[in-house]
Amino acid sequence: MPARQCSRIPHQSPSGLRERPRPGPFRAYDVRMNASRAATEGAKDVENAAEDVAEHPIFENIARGGFVMSGLVHILIGWISLRLALPGGSSQNADQSGALQTISSVPGGNILLWIGGLAMALLVLWYLAEAWFGAKWEQDAKKKATHVVKTHGKAAVYGALSFTALRFAAGGSSDSGESTSELTAGLMGNPGGRILIVVVGLVVLGIGGYHVFKGASRGFEDDIRPPEDGNIGRVVLVTGMIGYIAKGIALIGVGVLFGWAAIAADPDKATGMDGALKAMTDLPAGTIALGVIGVGLALYGIYAIARSRYQPM
Secondary structure, X not given: OOOOOOOOOOOEOOOOOXXXXXXXXXXXXXXXXXXXXXXXHHHHHHHHHHHHHHOOHHHHHHHHHHHHHHHHHHHHHHHHHHHHHOOOOOOOOOOHHHHHHHHHOOOOHHHHHHHHHHHHHHHHHHHHHHHXXXXXXXXOHHHHHHHHHHHHHHHHHHHHHHHHHHHHHOOOOOOHHHHHHHHHHHHHOOOOHHHHHHHHHHHHHHHHHHHHHHHHOOHHHHOOOOOOOOHHHHHHHHHHHHHHHHHHHHHHXXXXXXXXXXXXXXXXXXXXXXXXXXHHHHOOOHHHHHHHHHHHHXXXXXXXXXXXXXXXX
16 A cells, blocks of 8 residues: 655644745754753742642641751760760760660650651751752852751751661661761871871861850841740740750860871771760869769750741741
């Protein structure tokens, strides 16, 4: 059977006049432009949908639970630090892994870890969305860069805590100090590894110093909107100031241990927050300082719980 011949019908304009077909190169250009336009519109639809999800009250309320979980972890770290400062000490790690291990050991603890870990995962997604949309509407380039760095940093912190909490909830375990030492040992085995460890230590020192400054200058008040009158505002102020300063001092200790490990070429000296807090007991009046920092970390946890209620989202 002979092939059917298709006749080409020229496009007819709305005015009724027939238009000559556009030459081949121009038709290909039209196809590309239409495809690009469709892709752009599709990306905008996805972006608008993501913004709607991030701003949905249900999503925001679940994500706020991530602040509660973070607060509980800091309260437990503070409690473990206080026990370290008391006669007899404590065998628990004064860090995230020690706090999460404590939660998992109580009845219903695994359920709490699942809930808290998933809530923090949503908080990570909220911070990523905040980084994207906040930068999109910010005109000043410097403020835009600062916003992106800060929000991505917060997302990374809550992401790590969420991963660890879900790992404990699933029956696994983790030792933050041991993991830090192993990471440091791996870096030392590479060319320039010790320099990189020093850089990491300096970054942690900078973050710790920023926490101290934020607490002393009351910069945290920009992140939270408690009632202006009454006891709640005073509680937020006190817990925020002392909590940020205490956490900053603890982080400065972590940074010092990174630098010490690099200088001594001994990865076992980089043991995270647990090692930094336990090292204080060897200093003059170290147990007193450790007790004060333990109280401060617990107060930071209370402040974090207050954020779940009063931080604008």
